[in-house]
Amino acid sequence: MDEWTPISDAEFGELLAAQVAALRPESRERYQRYRVGPWRATIRRPGSHADESVFVVAQDGELAVFFCDVEEEFGPARIDCSGRIKEYAFIGDLTYALSGFPEQYASLRRPR
DSSP, rough: OOOOOOOHHHHHHHHHHHHHOOOOOHHHHHHHHHHEEEEEEEEEEETTTTTTEEEEEEEEEEEEEEEEETTTEEEEEOOOOTEEEEEEEBSSHHHHTTTTTTTEEESSSSOO
């Protein structure tokens, strides 16, 4: 079994470019509207005692779409002001993650 190594910025750039090229029209429109220059957010997965980093690729206030290279999936998240992911899910490719963003993920928003 191969030992896991974190994805590099260059490898992620290639993966993101391929995912963006494959976007369906509705998801492409959402990506164009909410995309951000990829940046690293901090996440602590259940059962882990260490922080990991993930790439945020789209954002609407505290809601974001991110990529986790451990799971090799995109998903929605709520991010706090320090860049730490508080709530999240893994749901698949970028098209699927963007298909209802941000409306479908309103339940992740912090109560007002």
